[in-house]
Amino acid sequence: MPVALLDWYDRHRRILPWRALPGKTVDPYHTWISEIMLQQTTVGAVGPYFHKFITRWPTIEALAKAPLGRILEMWAGLGYYRRAHLLHACAKKLVHDHGGIFPHTESELRALPGFGPYTAAAVAAIAFDQKANVVDGNVERVVARLFAEKTPLPRVKEKLRALAATLLPDARFGDYAQALMDLGATICTPRKPKCSLCPLTRLCRAHALGEEEQLPVRLVSKAKPVRRAIAFFVMDNNERVLLRRRAAGGLLGGMMEIPTTKWDEQDLPSLAAAKKQAPVKANWKLVPGTVRHVFSHFTLELAVAGASVEAQPAGKQEKWVTFNRLRNEALPSVMRKIVHHAQGAL
Numbered sequence: 001m002p003v004a005l006l007d008w009y010d011r012h013r014r015i016l017p018w019r020a021l022p023g024k025t026v027d028p029y030h031t032w033i034s035e036i037m038l039q040q041t042t043v044g045a046v047g048p049y050f051h052k053f054i055t056r057w058p059t060i061e062a063l064a065k066a067p068l069g070r071i072l073e074m075w076a077g078l079g080y081y082r083r084a085h086l087l088h089a090c091a092k093k094l095v096h097d098h099g100g101i102f103p104h105t106e107s108e109l110r111a112l113p114g115f116g117p118y119t120a121a122a123v124a125a126i127a128f129d130q131k132a133n134v135v136d137g138n139v140e141r142v143v144a145r146l147f148a149e150k151t152p153l154p155r156v157k158e159k160l161r162a163l164a165a166t167l168l169p170d171a172r173f174g175d176y177a178q179a180l181m182d183l184g185a186t187i188c189t190p191r192k193p194k195c196s197l198c199p200l201t202r203l204c205r206a207h208a209l210g211e212e213e214q215l216p217v218r219l220v221s222k223a224k225p226v227r228r229a230i231a232f233f234v235m236d237n238n239e240r241v242l243l244r245r246r247a248a249g250g251l252l253g254g255m256m257e258i259p260t261t262k263w264d265e266q267d268l269p270s271l272a273a274a275k276k277q278a279p280v281k282a283n284w285k286l287v288p289g290t291v292r293h294v295f296s297h298f299t300l301e302l303a304v305a306g307a308s309v310e311a312q313p314a315g316k317q318e319k320w321v322t323f324n325r326l327r328n329e330a331l332p333s334v335m336r337k338i339v340h341h342a343q344g345a346l
């Protein structure tokens with residue numbers, strides 16, 4: 001199988017901004033940044049962020065010296081902000097403990113901040129051509145189909161990893177890892193896999209059984225809980241919006257936010273009750289409609305209260321930001337949705 005897959009890869013590999021072209025040397029820094037950004041995020045969404053990042057911080061040293069706040073601003077909109085914190089911590093550790101150079105082996109990489117089993121295997125294989133079993137969701141799907149594995153995910157994860165390990169080639173480990181990723185992304189897609197174009201058709205049990213569209217089997221996941229809150233969008237007479245910095249630990253840690261009441265699995269509080277948690281005294285009015293945002297473990301439903309006030313000093317962890325400059329702030333996507341929802345109504 002590896003030969004057929006590698007031959008296919010040589011002809012059909014995707015050209016991606018973080019990948020070395022054939023015959024060129026891989027830059028481990030680019031591999032690492034892209035692999036962190038690609039966790040839970042699509043190639044299309046990552047492209048512009050990757051470009052901005054490596055333009056602003058072209059080396060590990062530059063990234064290590066950057067203030068965390070600037071990194072979070074650059075990361076705003078990409079989601080899963082803990083990745084940005086760990087990226088920064090990892091750059092600092094690499095400079096401090098490794099002279100700014102990545103270690104090459106999977107086990108050494110695992111010791112770095114933000115390196116789980118997948119990322120360590122991917123960077124070891126792609127950047128250093130180490131023999132590593134690189135298994136993400138795409139690869140799980142391909143392997144489940146190749147072996148017609150019907151035990152549902154996530155229970156079957158370990159078995160799929162073990163099966164993937166049996167397919168590893170004896171050389172070209174980085175190309176092989178990327179070939180499987182490309183196959184999963186472009187041919188062996190979740191719906192309507194393009195088996196007629198696949199280099200592995202003859203080896204694929206699911207295809208032989210006509211079951212490729214039914215695999216992999218997934219346990220139906222439980223509905224996510226819904227948390228609710230009221231967001232306070234307030235603008236002063238200089239067209240400045242009040243933002244607050246979130247606590248460093250936890251969800252969206254260190255990012256800026258439109259102040260809200262506590263996110264709770266209760267019914268929405270009344271505006272009269274919620275005003276006690278408002279950042280300023282004002283004549284708050286509810287904006288019609290709600291904002292919904294889906295996080296990995298819960299859905300957030302927000303009502304938005306809007307108000308206009310006279311210019312006044314910001315409190316601790318707060319700042320007034322000119323409306324037109326909001327795009328420069330480390331505002332996560334959910335906060336940008338609130339701004340968008342509120343602005344039409346004020």
Ligand code: SF4
Nearest residue numbers: 188195198201204212
């Ligand atoms: S033959 Fe079809 S189902 Fe099997 S690996 Fe190829 S694309 Fe996927």
